[in-house]
Amino acid sequence: MIWMSKRRSGALAAAAVLAVAGCGGGGGGGEREQTPAPRGASPPASPSASPLPEPNGTLAKAPRGLAEDLNRTHRAIGPAVDEWVRGDPRRTGPPAAVVHLALRQQRLYRVLAKDRGLERRTLARLPEAVAGPARDNVTAVRKLLELAKPADDLGKFRTQEPPPAGVLLKHFKDAGKRFGVDWQVLAAIMLVETKYGRVKSPSWAGAQGPMQFMPATWRQYGMGGDIRDPRDAVMGAANYLKSSGAPGDYRRALHAYNPTPLYVESVQRHARRMRKDPRAYYAYYNWQVFVVTTRGDVRITGPGARR
Known part of the structure; x- marks a missing residue:
């Protein structure tokens, strides 16, 4: 979200959805999801043949169990993403293996x-x-959680299905090439702002669209496009970042987008993961929307969501 003035930008579609940057609960505190834990140890050669983690399954509470779960999930999600990408992510949705494994990672x-x-x-x-x-993902999630303000009215959060992952990736790369900014930064911003467009409702301050622009700022940087159109929104964000110092100084540009070090660090950590391994984008694409409430975290999108 970009405010009309740069004194204070709201990076998220309502503060309560800050958990958009990484969600889950179980033994770490707050999440009200308790069903049987996933089974199986190492994944077989074909990720689609593995038992899928239960979307609301109980998570371990001790370091050993959490480490084993993280290691097992990490080993499984890469091949599952590869299998998906060998098809056409512009036309096909994510397979169940990627959806469930990405959610498991997010919760952990x-x-x-x-x-x-x-x-x-x-x-x-x-x-x-x-x-x-x-380490990068946990830090990114923590930074955004520090900005979160609990909200108990789930009715005000409207969600929708995101555009196909391959379509969004093309938007990020096209905008990056046009304005000379890294596509991974644009992808990280949309991840943090609206979970790739899953959050449809405007922010508490009135920011709109998948990249969360304030209307006045959009008139200046949106180049006449539609604030709610994913491609137009990504182009507008790239234009704004370029005007604010990117690619020479991403920290400065991101601080203009949302002037808090917590937001800047979170976006940069997520972008770094995608630079190191492009498959991370496809995992992030499947992260779901959680709302932080006074009763704990409530997931409102994805399999087994409480909505």
Whole structure:
């Protein structure tokens, strides 16, 4: 979300949906989802043949169990994404394996984001290939949770299905090429703002569309496009970042988008994961929308959502 003045930008479609940046609960505190835990150890060669994690399954509470779950999920989601991408993500939705594994990762990251000691003890049990991505994602989630303000009126949150992952990726790359900014930064912004367009409702301040522009700012940087159209919104965001210092100074540009170091750090961490492994984008695309409430976290999109 970009405010009319740059004194204070609201990065999220309502503060309560800050968990959009990484969601989940279970043993880490607050989430009201308790069903049987996933089964199986290492995934077989074909990810589609693996037992899928229960969307609301119980998560471990101890570092050993969390580390084993993170490692198992990390090993399974890469091949599952590869299998999906070998098709055509512009035309086909994500397979169930990617949907469920991405949600599992998201929930695990949130558990660790709420407890630094648990995070430290859990990551110490992981190989660096798993600990590195986990460290970035947990930090990104934690930064946004620090901005969250609980909201109990779930009725005001309107959601929708996002455009296909391949279509959005083309928008990010086209806008990046036109304005000379990294597509991963644009993708990270939409992830944080609206979970790739899943959040349809405007923010509490009136920001609109998948990239959360204030209407007055959109008139200046939207180039005559539709604030709610995903392609137009991405182009407008790239234009705004370029005008604010990108690619020379992404931190400055992101601070203009939302002037809080917490937001800037979260976006940069997510963008870094996508630079290191483009498959991370497809996992992020399947992260779901959680609302932080006074009674705990409530997931309002995805399989088994409470809505």
